[in-house]
Amino acid sequence: MASVSNEGQRPPGRTALTDMTVMTHDNPDGGKPGLVITELAHLGKINLRGGSDMLPVISNHTGCSALPDNNRVVSVGDRHIVWLGPDEFLLLCAAGSETHLHSQLTLDMAGIHAAVTNVTDSLCALSLRGKAVRRVLAKGCALDLHSSKFGTGDCAQTMLAHAAVTLIAHDAPGFTLVCRTSFAPYVTEWLMDAGLEFGASFRG
Amino acid sequence: MLLITCPHCGPRDESEFSCGGEAHIARPLAENNLTDAEFADYLFLRDNPKGLFLERWRHAAGCRRWFNMARDTVTHEIVEIYPMGSGPASQAGKAAHAASWRRDTAAEAAAKPAPKARAKKEQVS
Structure with a gap:
């Protein structure tokens, strides 16, 4: 399955995460961050x-x-x-x-x-990529996220750190996460915090 | 924590569900005159058994669909999960359904059309 993407330029207009600061927590083990979050603006x-x-x-x-x-x-x-x-x-x-x-x-x-x-503006879509995605999500989600149980083309509505989210798994080690617009800053901040030990980056 | 098998989504954590309380409470029909005391059985009284209990549950954080569950309130064993609108299929579930005090109430009997009203309806049709 092709991953969900917003090709080309970021469309104009405010989104749930417009005001969030673009930031990166370095991977303590060196190398690339284990989690890279990108907002799929206006998807x-x-x-x-x-x-x-x-x-x-x-x-x-x-x-x-x-x-x-x-x-x-x-x-x-x-x-x-x-x-x-x-x-x-x-x-x-x-x-x-x-x-x-x-x-x-x-x-x-x-x-x-x-x-x-x-429901474009009522929901916010995030692209989650990186080697540690499943391990970060597992910290706040009761779902079995092992790739043998939740693989390419699987999706689930579940709870992530008390927030209702829809998780969609792609063939690449990546997920699309869809949550309420009003929950998006919380979910993003939670993910950044949970991803600290693997290195985490929010690209806006 | 319970691992509940949603009929649509599969096994999920209990925190994704909300419990809707006792199942199989039929609303008395307006055509059947009930006293307030009899109506209270339907409106207010809920069972709280020690043992097998037939409950309604909803997968609130998932597909948001209702279903019925036969759960043991002592051991937390989930004996059966079955769709809304149907009765339990398991032996234990059937026994729990039949043994409920609610089966003998006037409120439950009044959930079906009274024999007179039924006869009238048949005449009309």
Whole structure:
């Protein structure tokens, strides 16, 4: 699965982490920081509620051939469909494309018992990379994060240090973490603190 | 801490769940006249058994779906997890359901249409 990314320039506008200072705690053992946090600023997020009859419409706009199974993610290009519940999905798309995609989906869902909600600004997405990512997350998360149990294309809604988050695992040793916008500064600060012993860097 | 197997998400930590208390409490229908004392059984009284207890739980930090669970309040053993709207399937769960004092209450009997009302409805249809 391709990792979620915001290619090109950081889009304009304030985000949850605009005011956070870019900083790096050096790796005490030398070398690269074990955890690198980057905000996926304004990454498009659309919440989809509905049954399997949404598939043709979603497929039309994302190119996916099937909705994800439980705890799984389906990715086609820069569009990712994240399983959130038996009738709930989160669609991630490139920053700036969500408004058009949302209106298209809403139009095409007419007649289907479904809800399409643009939640781009209610949620904050972080990219977590580095060798120590799993060990840092494990400090505040009860989920079994071993790569054999939580590997490529897996996702989970869970608690990280008392904050509700959605974790998405990629093939590279990296995660996308989605949390409430209002929780983003807390989660980022917690991650920086938990990553101290491995070296941690917040790139903004 | 309990390891609870969410029917949708799989085994998760107890802290992700919220307990909704006693399961299988049917709301009395308005057409059945109950006294306040009888209605109180439905509205206020909750069981607190020592042993197997049928409870409602919700995966609050995950898929946010409700489900039922048969849990032993002494040993914390989770005997069974089953969907909302259905009864327990295990022997022990069935026995706990049948043994509850609630089965004999007027409130529970009043959750079904009264025989007269049923007859009327059948005539109409």
